[in-house]
Amino acid sequence: MKALSYLLLLFFMIASCSGNSSSQNLTWYNNSTITNIIEDPDKPEDFARVSIGISAQVFYISKKSTDYKTIMKKANQSFKKSKSFNIGIENKTNIIRQINEVK
Known part of the structure; x- marks a missing residue:
């Protein structure tokens, strides 16, 4: 039983370390719809506040990002x-880094 536990632990460690680094450490919300976009009341010059889905999870779009116009265009659509859209949220920051078409 101990050997099986160690094998499972080893498998999980290998699986967790074999991620794609080009994904920018993103969590994906697939096939999601944005339900609200407003200026962030705390930092309106830096961020737009975005709610996704029925549960109204709050994320942000950085106005200083090089992709701001593209991301905001898709967010408005x-x-x-x-x-x-498939929405990529950067881990630990809650900033939207990618919005891709659903295929």
Whole structure:
């Protein structure tokens, strides 16, 4: 039984370390719709506050990001037209880094 536990532990360690580094350490919300976009009340010059889905989880779009216009365009499409996207959230920051078309 101990040997099986060690094998499982080894498997999980290998699986967790074999991630794709080009994903920028993102958590993906697939087939999601943005339900609200407002200026962040704490830092309106830096961020837009975005709510995703029925549970209204709050994330941010950085206005200083090089992809700000592209991300905001897709976010507005999702919000105004209820269009679903795959949304990539940077881990530990809650900042939206990618919004991709659903395939």
